[in-house]
Amino acid sequence: xxxxxxxxxxxxxxxSTPTLERDTWRYGGNTPCLELNAPDGTRFILDCGTGLRMLxxxxxxxxxxxxxxxxxxxxxxxxxxxxxxxxxxxxxxxQNHFHFYSFQSxxxxxNSLQQVLQAQLASPYFPVDVTMMTAAxxxxxxxxxxxxxxxxxxxxxxxxxxxxxxxxxxFDTAGGSIVYATDNEPGVAEFDQNLRQLAHGADVLIYDAxxxxxxxxxxxxxxxxxxxxxxxxVAREAKVRNLILFHHDPDSPDKVVDSFLSAxxxxxxxxxxxxEGMTINLSERGVxxxxxxxxxxxxxxxxxxxxxxxxxxxxxxxxxxxxxxxLSLQGAYLCLNSRPRLQSEMRVVIEAAGDQNRSxxxxxxxxxxxxxxxREKNQNGVxxxxxxxxxxxxxxx
Ligand SMILES: [Zn+2]
Ligand SMILES: [Zn+2]
Numbered sequence: 001x002x003x004x005x006x007x008x009x010x011x012x013x014x015x016s017t018p019t020l021e022r023d024t025w026r027y028g029g030n031t032p033c034l035e036l037n038a039p040d041g042t043r044f045i046l047d048c049g050t051g052l053r054m055l056x057x058x059x060x061x062x063x064x065x066x067x068x069x070x071x072x073x074x075x076x077x078x079x080x081x082x083x084x085x086x087x088x089x090x091x092x093x094x095q096n097h098f099h100f101y102s103f104q105s106x107x108x109x110x111n112s113l114q115q116v117l118q119a120q121l122a123s124p125y126f127p128v129d130v131t132m133m134t135a136a137x138x139x140x141x142x143x144x145x146x147x148x149x150x151x152x153x154x155x156x157x158x159x160x161x162x163x164x165x166x167x168x169x170x171f172d173t174a175g176g177s178i179v180y181a182t183d184n185e186p187g188v189a190e191f192d193q194n195l196r197q198l199a200h201g202a203d204v205l206i207y208d209a210x211x212x213x214x215x216x217x218x219x220x221x222x223x224x225x226x227x228x229x230x231x232x233x234v235a236r237e238a239k240v241r242n243l244i245l246f247h248h249d250p251d252s253p254d255k256v257v258d259s260f261l262s263a264x265x266x267x268x269x270x271x272x273x274x275x276e277g278m279t280i281n282l283s284e285r286g287v288x289x290x291x292x293x294x295x296x297x298x299x300x301x302x303x304x305x306x307x308x309x310x311x312x313x314x315x316x317x318x319x320x321x322x323x324x325x326x327l328s329l330q331g332a333y334l335c336l337n338s339r340p341r342l343q344s345e346m347r348v349v350i351e352a353a354g355d356q357n358r359s360x361x362x363x364x365x366x367x368x369x370x371x372x373x374x375r376e377k378n379q380n381g382v383x384x385x386x387x388x389x390x391x392x393x394x395x396x397x
Contacts, residue, residue, distance in 0.1 A: 004039040006175030006282040008204070011035060012051020013274035015182075015210045015225070015247035016080050023253035025296075028276025030054070031080035032182060032247065034206070039174045039283075042151045043070040046169065046180050051276065052084030060089055067095040068135075071150055074102040075182060076166040077116055086120050096135035099150075103157075103167055104141045113139055142167070144194065158198040160184035161191035162224040168198050176203035176282030179240075182247045184208050185216075185223070186230045199238035203287055204280055207231040209245035209260060209273075210252075228264040228271075235268050242287050246274040269315060297328035298386045300362045329364065329386055335379035340368045346384055365389040 012030030019029035031049025038044065045055065059068050068090045075081055090096045105112040121130045142148070144159030144167060154172040159165065161184055168181035179202040181195055199205045210225035228245050235243040245264060248257050261273040272278070277292035302324065309319040332348060340346055350362040370383025 003283050003285070004174035006039055006171075006173040006178070007037045008178060008280040008282070009035040009037075009055075010051075010274050010276060010278045011055045012047075012049040012084070013246055013248060013276055013278075014049075014080075015208075015249060017250050018050045019250045021253070023255070024248075024250075026254040026275070027248055027257050027273060029250075030276055031083060032075075033084060034180065036171060036173075036178065038151070038153045038171075040152055042153060044150075044153070044171065045070050045072045047075055047081045047182075048072065048084045048088070049080050049082075050084045050087070053087040053089075056088040056090050060093075067097060068093075069097050069099075071099045071101065073155075073167075073169050074100065074113060075160075075168070075180070076162060076164065077102070077105055077108075077112065078164070078183070081183075082116055082120065085117060086126055091133045091135045091137075094134040094136075098135055098137050100137060100139045101142050102139075103143055103165060105164065107164070110141075111139065112141065156198060158194040159191060160195060161186070161188045166224075168195060170198050170202065173282070175284075176287065178202065178204045178206070178280075178282070180206045182206065182208045183224060184226055186226055186233075195234060196238045199234060199240055202238070202240050203282055204242045204244060205231075205235055205238070205240040206244045206246045206274065207234060208247045209264075210247050210249045212256075212260070228260040229267075232264050232268045232271070235271075241270060242280075242289075243268055243271045244274050244280075245271065248274070295328040297330040298364065298389055299326050299328045300364070301326045302362060327362075329362075331366065331369070331383065331385040332364075333370075333381060333383050335376050336382050337379060339373070339380060340371065340382060342368055342371055344368055346382075348384060348386075363389075 012033040013027060014029050014031050018031050030051035032047040033049045033051030033055060034046040035055055036044040100113055102113045104110060108115050118130045142157050144157055147156045152174060156170040157167045160168045160181060166183045170179045179199045184195060186192055208226040209228040209231050211220045211227050213227045213229040216227045231243050231245055245260060257273050264271040272289055275291050279290050281288040304324050306322055306324050308322045312318055346366050346368055348364045348366055364386045366384035366386045368382060369385050372381030375381030
């Protein structure tokens with residue numbers, strides 16, 4: 001059975017500047033870029049942060065040789081929303097065609113986005129100039145309140161409250177409705193109303209939740225951003241079905257985003273925190289959220305019993321006995337009589353205590369990252385990070 005399926009993919013969710021800190025990897029460090037595939041296959045790209053580079057590589061690979069077409073909507077010209085453009089390889093290939101939409105900046109005047117592209121690739125900031133961008137490009141300047149249609153998808157733009165201006169966009173597709181409203185500071189009646197009107201009844205609202213409510217009320221007032229609490233208010237007042245917290249602060253480690261999400265869920269259960277690689281499917285059947293594989297460590301098949309406690313989809317707590325089927329391991333610390341060389345390879349074989357059949361042996365290849373001479377009872381402390389193993393000790397699923 002065919003049904004109208006719209007698919008949204010998050011390629012960048014971080015606000016302001018990309019992050020590479022390890023404590024931000026789980027939500028992701030690339031700046032804003034979303035891909036929306038309408039049910040008829042029309043592709044929209046929302047914002048051009050650093051996530052755009054990965055989307056470009058994925059499109060090039062998936063559509064090998066075929067021309068890539070997309071409608072690219074830019075919310076505003078701050079760095080984090082445009083800095084991926086020079087690294088979007090499909091722009092440098094003549095068989096591709098892109099339709100850009102953005103607004104006319106007060107300081108740049110007509111053809112603002114063309115000027116931005118030229119400036120980004122100008123000397124001495126980039127090795128090649130804009131003439132190397134051989135893909136066909138056309139540009140349309142839109143404004144708040146404007147509505148238009150692209151192959152069956154209705155788009156509405158609305159002004160948000162942000163320094164130098166920012167547009168929020170709504171997409172009404174045959175699969176469902178999505179509102180992308182990032183970079184907005186609440187508290188100005190006109191814009192607050194714009195946002196509620198734009199978001200009214202939407203299946204999915206993606207909203208700026210950069211700061212905590214406390215930060216927003218004090219030292220971050222006037223920076224043009226919002227909080228999870230404001231997101232919850234908008235979601236309730238506009239009768240939105242699902243709220244996605246977006247534009248995470250570069251100085252927010254994963255555990256801070258976790259805390260925003262859990263606070264928001266207390267107030268509005270259908271809330272998610274935008275995560276790099278997250279997908280949202282919208283159809284007559286409803287909205288489905290999925291997160292791509294995020295375990296980085298090597299996986300090893302193993303069976304042992306565990307008691308698992310957690311929270312069900314409906315918010316109730318559960319506890320059950322279960323079997324762990326595989327484990328991914330990042331590294332270990334052990335005590336040795338030997339003195340392994342720093343950055344040399346090592347193999348560690350772990351046996352589960354009391355396992356006569358050796359059925360739960362874990363064989364792991366690692367690289368030594370730490371060495372402590374005589375750390376414990378004359379043995380040396382050794383840190384190891386497990387690495388890709390071409391011949392794992394056990395077959396995988
Ligand atoms: Zn931003
Ligand atoms: Zn901004």
